Amino acid sequence: MTRRELFKMIGMAAGGAAMYQAMSTLGYAAESPFKGPIDLSGAPKGASVLILGSGVAGMTAAYELRNAGYKVQILEYNNRPGGRNWSIRGGDSYTELGGYTQHCEFDKGLYINPGPWRIPYHHRGLLHYCKILGVPIEAFFQINYNAYLHSSKAFGGKPQRYREIKADYQGHVAELLSKATRQHSLDDAISKEDAEKLLESLRSWGALDKDFKYGKNLTSSERRGYEKDPGGGLTAVPIPSQPMGLSDVLDSGLWQGIPSGDNYDMQTALFQPVGGMGRIGEAFGRELGSVIRYNSKVTKIEQSERGVTATYVDTATGATHSASADWCLCTIPLPVLAQIPMNVGQKMAAAISAVPYASAIKVGLQFKRRFWEEDDHIYGGISYTDLPITNIGYPNCDYHSPGKGVLLGAYIWGLNAMEFTAMTPPERVMKAVEYGSQIHPQYKQEFDNGVAVAWHRSPFTMGCYGMWSSDARAKHYEDLCRIDGRIALAGEHASYLGGWQEGGVTSALDAIGRIHQRAVAQGSKA
Amino acid sequence: MKTRLALTLALAALSLGLSGLARADDSLFTSKEGIEHADGASIYTHICQGCHMPGGLGAIGAGHYPKLAGDPKLSSWQYAAFTVLNGRNGMPPFGLPPDQVWETRTVHLSDEQVADVVNYIRTHFGNNDGEAITAAQVKALPHPSAPPAQD
Structure with missing residues (x-):
């Protein structure tokens, strides 16, 4: 079976999310190539680089180039650093395309990350900058065994605990496979010795009893949970719980949620910055200070044999200015860049126009109390559902705090994301509350306020991230990444880590390494 | 907040009502199956207006979404239908075969639906x-190509 056929099969069986996970598992989502701090020694005296965009890629480049002795300036469209590295907090306002303005009314200290929200342990580039910028990190839970897997079409719409679905699926599969082994159905495939080892491993993996059965007993309850937990004193005796039948588990489709922490990008440990993902962009912004010129909308990029000039409009005053340097690192997202006149060759121009941007939605919901902890005993992690909201993400911090709390009430891709984008922000919030209340009935009573970010309505990206098809990547990726004269591109779109901040970091380091080589080769004449 | 939310919703409903547009309802929200029977008006209000905005007004930020109201390029139905099928400058393609949309997380529209939404926008x-175009005319246009097989 070809890789594509395999993906297709998984896609039809389990939908896009599973497909993406499978692609990651099979090596499509590569490990970060970050190998430690970049060496840019020997920068020519007076050499300069103009950077367009103060997202993670642009600021990584600015930080390193400045430290290496280059004269650096960043032009940024927004009035803040970070780009998609962003947290919305109480008191913040956000105006999306179309002019809808939201005023976030979260309590002090509460936030939502509309963009990236987790950092795998192997994204060593981003973690390196967290460390040197003094941004503290804490654990992010991808898997919470007590969170829910929910299908509106199974178990009467009642959400099931992850641990129950996982234990029961695994237990029944182990029982079936051990039965086949003991009936000698696998004799052609494995030796007698291996069959015995396999049986022992299945008993352990599936929590089977001495007869290789998965049933209602203390062994299975140690995996799936008890009807009555063990305790102390006279009421101490545990009561085992009743596993679901195999066909109930299979029919529900909830097994699709089991591997959500198994692919490389989602494996423990994952992290989040304390106080919100936006802390990274804010720290970079403080570090770079006046290097960044905010409210600067680039309208033209022109290179000559001697250097690069960007024309930009100050969005606060309406005045037109220009900035020039020997080299330009452009991190502007492709849907925006494709509309900016820029004299590069046909190959890079074609690559810039070849990548559609994903539709994605995140909704942050503030509730009057942390009922998911108080009532449902869910501390961090994610519940998955077949409803359009797809996810409910619980805060991985401030456990047991007595005040209000903020959930990620929706995280959506594809058709449903497009449909949510087409709504007004208050409609999106209302829909997220309506759907989420099917999983947590407390929603209706406890809902306080919310914000909704639709990435295709983001004025500074016009989409979530670059969705390379394998066809487009084969045709255009290298042309996108190659330096054209004095202009190089960077950002997650110029990486194999699409949608991840690590793609921004590593593409920036790769591009400035190549700019540096050229600058050194040309010497101070640059 | 609740008062403000209610007020905003009322205003949103009012403004949509005034411009004579269908209000996004729940008909497509349950599953992917729902899109297959969507007509041009429904496709516009549930998908296209996410970027091109209610009333086809477009929007301007760091870049812009073209304003469809009064867009002279729409005099070419081929331009309009080709753009819906293949995307343009970051706009997702809607003409990929159903089994290939996962790769770019986009959505498949049939040739009939593409014709219908183009007719909707042009009127x-x-x-x-x-004049109104047909599925047969859309079918004759280039569609996005299948990605090569990967081993």
Whole structure:
């Protein structure tokens, strides 16, 4: 079976999310190539680089180039650093395309990350900058065994605990496979010795009893949970719980949620910055200070044999200015860049126009109390559902705090994301509350306020991230990444880590390494 | 907040009502199956207006989404249908075969639906561009190509 056929099969069986996970598992989502701090020694005296965009890629480049002795300036469209590295907090306002303005009314200290929200342990580039910028990190839970897997079409719409679905699926599969082994159905495939080892491993993996059965007993309850937990004193005796039948588990489709922490990008440990993902962009912004010129909308990029000039409009005053340097690192997202006149060759121009941007939605919901902890005993992690909201993400911090709390009430891709984008922000919030209340009935009573970010309505990206098809990547990726004269591109779109901040970091380091080589080769004449 | 939310919703409903547009309802929200029977009006209000905005007004930020109301490019149905099928400058393609949309997380529209939404755009927002097109005309246009097999 070809890789594509395999993906297709998984896609039809389990939908896009599973497909993406499978692609990651099979090596499509590569490990970060970050190998430690970049060496840019020997920068020519007076050499300069103009950077367009103060997202993670642009600021990584600015930080390193400045430290290496280059004269650096960043032009940024927004009035803040970070780009998609962003947290919305109480008191913040956000105006999306179309002019809808939201005023976030979260309590002090509460936030939502509309963009990236987790950092795998192997994204060593981003973690390196967290460390040197003094941004503290804490654990992010991808898997919470007590969170829910929910299908509106199974178990009467009642959400099931992850641990129950996982234990029961695994237990029944182990029982079936051990039965086949003991009936000698696998004799052609494995030796007698291996069959015995396999049986022992299945008993352990599936929590089977001495007869290789998965049933209602203390062994299975140690995996799936008890009807009555063990305790102390006279009421101490545990009561085992009743596993679901195999066909109930299979029919529900909830097994699709089991591997959500198994692919490389989602494996423990994952992290989040304390106080919100936006802390990274804010720290970079403080570090770079006046290097960044905010409210600067680039309208033209022109290179000559001697250097690069960007024309930009100050969005606060309406005045037109220009900035020039020997080299330009452009991190502007492709849907925006494709509309900016820029004299590069046909190959890079074609690559810039070849990548559609994903539709994605995140909704942050503030509730009057942390009922998911108080009532449902869910501390961090994610519940998955077949409803359009797809996810409910619980805060991985401030456990047991007595005040209000903020959930990620929706995280959506594809058709449903497009449909949510087409709504007004208050409609999106209302829909997220309506759907989420099917999983947590407390929603209706406890809902306080919310914000909704639709990435295709983001004025500074016009989409979530670059969705390379394998066809487009084969045709255009290298042309996108190659330096054209004095202009190089960077950002997650110029990486194999699409949608991840690590793609921004590593593409920036790769591009400035190549700019540096050229600058050194040309010497101070640059 | 609740008062403000209610007020905003009322205003949103009012403004949509005034411009004579269908309000997004729940008909497509349950599953992917729902899209297959969507007509041009429904596709516009549930998908296209996410970027091109209610009333085809477009929007301007760091870049822009073209304003469809009064867009002279719509006089070419081929341009409009080709763009829906293949995307343009970051706009997702809607003409990929159903089994290939996962790769770019986009959505498949049939040739009939593409014709229908193009007809809708060309006869709304004050536009009055030529005769209605058919699925057969859309079928004759280039569609996005299948990605090569990977081993």
